[in-house]
Amino acid sequence: MTTRLYNAKILNKDMSITPNGAMLIENGVITKICEHFCKKDCDATFETDIDCGGNLLIPSFKNAHTHSAMTFLRSRADDLPLQEWLFEQVFPQEAKLNAEHIYAFTKLAILEYLAGGTTAAFDMYFEPESVASAAKDMGFRIIMCGSANNFGTTPTLMRDFYEKYRNSHELVNYQLGFHAEYTNSIENMKAIAEMAQSYKAPVFTHMSETAREHAECVERHGKTPSALFEELGLWNHGGGVFHAVHVTDMDINALARNHVWVVSNPGSNLKLASGIAPLCKMKKQGVNIALGTDGPASNNALSMFREMHLACTLQKHSCNDAAACPALNALEWATAGSAEPMGLPDCDCLEVGKKADIVLIDLNRPSMRPFNNIVKNIVYSGDTSCVKMTMVAGKIRYKDGEFLLPGGESAENIIEKAESLMNDFA
Numbered sequence: 001m002t003t004r005l006y007n008a009k010i011l012n013k014d015m016s017i018t019p020n021g022a023m024l025i026e027n028g029v030i031t032k033i034c035e036h037f038c039k040k041d042c043d044a045t046f047e048t049d050i051d052c053g054g055n056l057l058i059p060s061f062k063n064a065h066t067h068s069a070m071t072f073l074r075s076r077a078d079d080l081p082l083q084e085w086l087f088e089q090v091f092p093q094e095a096k097l098n099a100e101h102i103y104a105f106t107k108l109a110i111l112e113y114l115a116g117g118t119t120a121a122f123d124m125y126f127e128p129e130s131v132a133s134a135a136k137d138m139g140f141r142i143i144m145c146g147s148a149n150n151f152g153t154t155p156t157l158m159r160d161f162y163e164k165y166r167n168s169h170e171l172v173n174y175q176l177g178f179h180a181e182y183t184n185s186i187e188n189m190k191a192i193a194e195m196a197q198s199y200k201a202p203v204f205t206h207m208s209e210t211a212r213e214h215a216e217c218v219e220r221h222g223k224t225p226s227a228l229f230e231e232l233g234l235w236n237h238g239g240g241v242f243h244a245v246h247v248t249d250m251d252i253n254a255l256a257r258n259h260v261w262v263v264s265n266p267g268s269n270l271k272l273a274s275g276i277a278p279l280c281k282m283k284k285q286g287v288n289i290a291l292g293t294d295g296p297a298s299n300n301a302l303s304m305f306r307e308m309h310l311a312c313t314l315q316k317h318s319c320n321d322a323a324a325c326p327a328l329n330a331l332e333w334a335t336a337g338s339a340e341p342m343g344l345p346d347c348d349c350l351e352v353g354k355k356a357d358i359v360l361i362d363l364n365r366p367s368m369r370p371f372n373n374i375v376k377n378i379v380y381s382g383d384t385s386c387v388k389m390t391m392v393a394g395k396i397r398y399k400d401g402e403f404l405l406p407g408g409e410s411a412e413n414i415i416e417k418a419e420s421l422m423n424d425f426a
Helices: 068-073 082-094 099-115 128-138 155-165 186-199 211-221 225-232 249-257 266-271 279-284 304-319 327-334 374-380 411-425
Strands: 002-011 017-026 029-034 048-051 056-059 061-066 118-124 141-145 172-178 203-207 239-243 260-264 289-291 358-361 387-392 395-399
Touching: 002 358, 061 260, 061 289, 068 082, 068 099, 068 128, 068 411, 082 211, 099 118, 099 128, 099 387, 099 395, 099 411, 118 387, 128 141, 128 155, 128 172, 155 172, 155 186, 172 186, 186 203, 186 225, 203 225, 211 225, 225 249, 249 260, 249 279, 260 279, 266 304, 279 289, 279 304, 289 304, 289 327, 304 327, 304 374, 327 374
Parallel strands: 002 048, 002 056, 061 118, 118 141, 141 172, 172 203, 203 239, 239 260, 260 289
Antiparallel strands: 002 017, 017 029, 056 358, 358 387, 387 395
């Protein structure tokens, strides 16, 4: 399949913008980028030929931490602190879920991702068969993160999932992970560390999301979560932590030393009053940063635009410095930065040889004008309404308000099915 995108501004890897370029795509891969419209290509035949109307092509957003199927809890368990929210509301409702629910509610989330310019999600949930099927049926990238814990997915079961789903499909992959320190025994974590060593694989987990979680880990083990994980060998091959709000200088040094990514979720952390992660401090000390939304039960949106804006503005507030965390940082964290820990280095930017996971930003939206600085407009004044087109692996999945899904399934049918299943949670 061949596609030409022309008459387009193009966001380059260094965040500069090509003012009037063209891009050729073959079999889902970018094969040519022209800094000026390629007249010699005018007579060529393309299966899909799109005039971008002077709008901006950017690498797609990658949501580096989420729980997609939790759409069923959107606006259902709000206005509670994390521990009460999780143990008194979320876990009891999740106990009612089955494979059909997770498939349907994940598809609902994917609609929101696509409409917001997100082409891949790092999804921590159970029933991986349902999650993988939903992604494949929607033409969406999903990287499933292991969620080993004391009361559900055992390390042994996670190993089975890892063997089955890693690199199992162009759009589906799997990474080792566990829910958190406070939901896992030392035996569990040791088993996961051994597994990581045998596969030479990274490990991902929630860490230091709240002050209470951090303090209780110190009470249990005499050390912070980062010190515990390092001691157990969980990070011998790198990995990532979700949140990292309450971290000490020693924790930050451990993250940098072990090449552990921090996936920040500012919207969820703010809504649950968990705090503000010290992203500028971590970045200065060499920690790599990515962005995610967390799940739709705690955010409640799945918008990477909102996360970018909050990441920047909250750092300015916490650092008491309006110059802290420039917009360029946030856009990089939401695109290339998030692609790396998800294992998607071929989807991080718009270059020849990279996969065509692309978003077309509508520069004719009032919020995108004037063109004083287009990148800053995206971060500070942009929102999901600015997404004109979303392309996954060279295939258009969303364009001008319409979803173009494999098999022709309608968004209306997906929404109606998810809504009907809510009767099971009355």
